[in-house]
Amino acid sequence: MKNLSVSLLFIVLVLVLVASQTLYVVKETERAVVLKFGEIVEDDVQPGLHFKIPVMNEVKKFDSRILTMDSRPQRYLTLEKKAVIVDSYVKWRIESVSKFYTATSGDEVIANRVLSSRVDTGLRNQFGERTMHEVVSGERDQLMDELRVGLDDVAKSELGITIVDIRVKRIDLPPDVSESVYQRMRTEREREAREHRSKGLELAEGIRADADRQQVVLESEAYRDSEMIRGDGDATAADIYSKVYTQDPDFYEFYRSLQAYRASFGSQGDVFVIKPDSEFFKYLNKIEQ
Structure with a gap:
C-alpha cells in the first residue's frame, strides 16, 4: 500500500x-x-x-495595453529661430507581435529608444516650420495630429506598434531667453501703464476744469437769482411799508424818530453837538412840556 x-x-x-x-x-x-x-x-x-x-x-x-513613453524635455528652434524647451509623451500599443519581437527582441526599452528618436526628429521638423505663437496656441493640436499620423506609419512598418496619441505637456523658454522675454514684457507693460496713466491725468484735468467752470456758472447763477429775489423782496417790503406809512404819517414820523434815538444813543463814546430846540429833539421836547 x-x-x-x-x-x-x-x-x-x-x-x-x-x-x-x-x-x-x-x-x-x-x-x-x-x-x-x-x-x-x-x-x-x-x-x-x-x-x-x-x-x-x-x-x-x-503587454498588449496602451503604454506610455515619457520623453525628456528637448530644445527645439521655431521658424523665427527662437529656442523652446518641449516636454512631450507618446501613447503606443503593440500592433504586430511578430514584427515587434523581430525589431526589438521584445524589449520595451529598445522600442522606447527608437520611438523617442523618431519623435524627436518629428517634433524638430514640426517646430521648425511654425512660429512661436503657432506652436504655443494657434496650431498646437494640428501639429500633434500631423506628427502622430506621420509617426504612426513609420512605427507600424519598423516596430510593429501603433501610435495612439502624442501630446506636449508643456513648452518653456530656456533660462537665457526667459529673462530677456520677461524684461521685454515688463518694459511693454510699463509703457502701457504710462500711457494709461497720462490719459487718465489728461481726462482728470478735463473733468476738473469742467467741474470748476460749472462751479463758477452755478455760483454766478445762484448769486444772480438771490439778488433778484432779494430785490423783489426789498421792493415788496418797501411797497408794504409805503402803504402802511401812508395810512398814518404822524405815526410813521414818530416811529422813525424813535429809531434815530436808538441808533444815536445806543452807542457809547459818540459826541453830538446839536441845539436843544432842533428838529431832532422834537418829540423829546414835547415830553418835557
Missing part, C-alpha cells in the same frame, strides 16, 4: 512537471508569440490556455 502511494505521488509530480512544460496561459492583457529554436512559428497567440512542445518551443509574452 505504501509503495502504491509513493508511485501515485511520483506519477502526479511527473504529470505536473509535464503540464508546466507543455501548457501556458496568455492573459487578456497580453500578446504572445511561439518560437521554435528562436524562430517564430506562431504569432499573435490569443488569450487562453495553449500547448507547446517542451524544449523545442519557447513562448514570449508582451
Whole structure:
C-alpha cells in the first residue's frame, strides 16, 4: 500500500512537471508569440490556455495595453529661430507581435529608444516650420495630429506598434531667453501703464476744469437769482411799508424818530453837538412840556 502511494505521488509530480512544460496561459492583457529554436512559428497567440512542445518551443509574452513613453524635455528652434524647451509623451500599443519581437527582441526599452528618436526628429521638423505663437496656441493640436499620423506609419512598418496619441505637456523658454522675454514684457507693460496713466491725468484735468467752470456758472447763477429775489423782496417790503406809512404819517414820523434815538444813543463814546430846540429833539421836547 505504501509503495502504491509513493508511485501515485511520483506519477502526479511527473504529470505536473509535464503540464508546466507543455501548457501556458496568455492573459487578456497580453500578446504572445511561439518560437521554435528562436524562430517564430506562431504569432499573435490569443488569450487562453495553449500547448507547446517542451524544449523545442519557447513562448514570449508582451503587454498588449496602451503604454506610455515619457520623453525628456528637448530644445527645439521655431521658424523665427527662437529656442523652446518641449516636454512631450507618446501613447503606443503593440500592433504586430511578430514584427515587434523581430525589431526589438521584445524589449520595451529598445522600442522606447527608437520611438523617442523618431519623435524627436518629428517634433524638430514640426517646430521648425511654425512660429512661436503657432506652436504655443494657434496650431498646437494640428501639429500633434500631423506628427502622430506621420509617426504612426513609420512605427507600424519598423516596430510593429501603433501610435495612439502624442501630446506636449508643456513648452518653456530656456533660462537665457526667459529673462530677456520677461524684461521685454515688463518694459511693454510699463509703457502701457504710462500711457494709461497720462490719459487718465489728461481726462482728470478735463473733468476738473469742467467741474470748476460749472462751479463758477452755478455760483454766478445762484448769486444772480438771490439778488433778484432779494430785490423783489426789498421792493415788496418797501411797497408794504409805503402803504402802511401812508395810512398814518404822524405815526410813521414818530416811529422813525424813535429809531434815530436808538441808533444815536445806543452807542457809547459818540459826541453830538446839536441845539436843544432842533428838529431832532422834537418829540423829546414835547415830553418835557
